[in-house]
Amino acid sequence: GESVGLHLPTLSVQEGDNSIINCAYSNSASDYFIWYKQESGKGPQFIIDIRSNMDKRQGQRVTVLLNKTVKHLSLQIAATQPGDSAVYFCAVQTGANNLFFGTGTRLTVIP
Amino acid sequence: DGGITQSPKYLFRKEGQNVTLSCEQNLNHDAMYWYRQDPGQGLRLIYYSQIVNDFQKGDIAEGYSVSREKKESFPLTVTSAQKNPTAFYLCASSIPGVPSGGYTFGSGTRLTVV
Numbered sequence: 001g002e003s004v005g006l007h008l009p010t011l012s013v014q015e016g017d018n019s020i021i022n023c024a025y026s027n028s029a030s031d032y033f034i035w036y037k038q039e040s041g042k043g044p045q046f047i048i049d050i051r052s053n054m055d056k057r058q059g060q061r062v063t064v065l066l067n068k069t070v071k072h073l074s075l076q077i078a079a080t081q082p083g084d085s086a087v088y089f090c091a092v093q094t095g096a097n098n099l100f101f102g103t104g105t106r107l108t109v110i111p
Numbered sequence: 112d113g114g115i116t117q118s119p120k121y122l123f124r125k126e127g128q129n130v131t132l133s134c135e136q137n138l139n140h141d142a143m144y145w146y147r148q149d150p151g152q153g154l155r156l157i158y159y160s161q162i163v164n165d166f167q168k169g170d171i172a173e174g175y176s177v178s179r180e181k182k183e184s185f186p187l188t189v190t191s192a193q194k195n196p197t198a199f200y201l202c203a204s205s206i207p208g209v210p211s212g213g214y215t216f217g218s219g220t221r222l223t224v225v
Contacts, residue, residue, distance in 0.1 A: 009151065034213040043117075043201050043216030044154075089153065091213060098144070098169075099213060101154040 004092050004102035012108045019077040021105045023090035028071060032093040035064060035075045038104070039086045047075070047088075077107075085109045114138065117202050117217035123225050124189065124196065132187045132220045134202035142207050143185035144214065147171060148199040157200075160185055161207055189222060197224050 003026040013019045025033075031052040036044035050057045050064045050073075057064050063076040073090055087104040094100075115136040124130045134143065142161050146154040156169030160179040174193025179185055185204075189196045199221050203214035 004153070036213070041219070041221075043203075043218045045216070046212050049211060049213065098156060098159060101146075103151065103153040 004090060004100055008105055009103070010106045010108070012110055013080050015082060015109050015111050016079055019075075019080045019084070019107060021075045021077075021088050021107065023073040023075075023102050025071050025073065025090075025092045027092070027094050028068070030071075030092045030094045033064070033066060033073050034091040034093075034099070035062075035073075036089045036091060036101075037084075037086045038089065044089060080107075080109050082109045082111060115202060115204050115215055115217040117200075117220050119220060120218070122220055122222045124222060125225060127191045129188055129190050130222065132189070132200055132202075132222070134185045134187065134217060135183055136185075136204045136215075136217075137183060138204055138215060139182070140204035140206055140215070141182065142205045143179070144203040144205075145169075145175070145177065145185070145187045146201040146203065148201060148219075154201060157187065196222055198222060 005024050034049040035047040037047050038044040048059045048062050048064050050066050055066050061078045065074045087106045089104045090102045091099040118133045144159040145157040148154050155171050157175050158177040160166035163182050166177050166179050176188045199219050201219050202217040205214045
């Protein structure tokens with residue numbers, strides 16, 4: 001079966017610095033990847049996604065990198081702000097299966 | 112505005128009681144999902160439904176039940192058979208499969224056994 005893990009359960013960064021959150025997945029056939037942000041007491045919100053035919057995708061202040069060779073996914077947040085403090089999840093899909101979620105990394109931004 | 116609504120936000124259950132968590136969406140999504148979230152763990156799938164009047168067990172269905180009588184609604188019942196029900200419960204919806212943008216989530220229900 002699928003397993004999805006984040007490298008660090010917690011991450012603290014200074015305001016204005018860049019943040020990098022990493023995720024590893026197990027199934028080389030996985031073809032769709034999503035990053036979600038979850039604030040305390042709320043449901044996850046979509047941030048950015050990438051399909052397996054790409055290795056990089058950029059959004060506003062966020063970039064997702066996909067390395068299929070080592071089955072690794074990362075989320076980069078530029079110029080991290082206090083409002084970025086939250087738990088970040090990666091989610092992975094293989095074929096027509098349901099999304100499979102990682103355990104989450106709690107990002108804390110230090111003012 | 113289209114969205115997905117969970118209620119109540121907080122719910123307290125006594126030992127031996129069944130409780131039902133509500134999930135309603137007006138996004139015209141065919142697929143709906145229930146997840147359980149515990150501290151330090153990822154989202155674990157309880158039940159999902161791809162179409163009205165049909166649903167499937169997820170990874171941790173024991174002690175839970177669902178119904179899907181209407182497209183808009185997917186209530187989850189936590190039965191007395193669920194021995195450790197205290198958790199944060201999330202409902203989600205999507206068009207069938209996993210479309211671009213993934214699932215849309217509700218704001219969750221926090222269930223506590225007292």
